[in-house]
Amino acid sequence: MKTTEIIFQLNNNLKIFDTLFSVNSESEIKWKPFENKWCLLEIVCHLYDEEKEDFRPRLAKILNGDHNWDPIDPQGWVLSRNYMEKDFTEMLNKFLDERKRSVDWLKSLNINDWNIKAVHPKLGEFTAYQMLCCWLAHDFLHMRQILKLKYQLLESGPGKDMLRYAGDL
Numbered sequence: 001m002k003t004t005e006i007i008f009q010l011n012n013n014l015k016i017f018d019t020l021f022s023v024n025s026e027s028e029i030k031w032k033p034f035e036n037k038w039c040l041l042e043i044v045c046h047l048y049d050e051e052k053e054d055f056r057p058r059l060a061k062i063l064n065g066d067h068n069w070d071p072i073d074p075q076g077w078v079l080s081r082n083y084m085e086k087d088f089t090e091m092l093n094k095f096l097d098e099r100k101r102s103v104d105w106l107k108s109l110n111i112n113d114w115n116i117k118a119v120h121p122k123l124g125e126f127t128a129y130q131m132l133c134c135w136l137a138h139d140f141l142h143m144r145q146i147l148k149l150k151y152q153l154l155e156s157g158p159g160k161d162m163l164r165y166a167g168d169l
Helices: 003-020 026-030 040-063 074-080 088-108 128-155 160-166
Strands: 117-120 124-127
Touching: 003 088, 003 128, 026 040, 040 074, 040 088, 040 117, 040 128, 124 128, 128 160
Parallel strands: none
Antiparallel strands: 117 124
16 A cells, blocks of 8 residues: 555544444443453553553654654553543544644655664664554554454344354355
8 A cells, every 4th residue: 555545534434433442331332352352441441541651653763764663551551540440432533633743744754765674673774664554554453343343242242143144254
């Protein structure tokens, strides 16, 4: 994909996430299929933190030739940042606002060479283009996670026996 297409899709994903995070009740926001899986609240908090502290700042570092990959702890943040105590609507709005800032920033860039490299501590050489692709892939992974979670919630209800009519996953 061209960088302009990736940026376009990141922008488009604003509407997709807004729709995917449409919920009917507090119980749906915090519902988990298993204790070790994330609920919608934890997912939206994670997306906000990743938007603010991972993808945009790290891409900026790569573009500026900064090889310092500040450590992050997305799994640990769930507990250390008390995701389950956050307000869902507030976190969704914060994520969507942060994404808008990211897209505006991406659109403002005048980059001729997206193959600028940094060295990731575990992955080795990592280009700005690869970071942009990972940003979009991260969106798609969490969209899939949200859809699976919503399916599992439906599957846990009284109509679960007839879901086979809808088809197989």
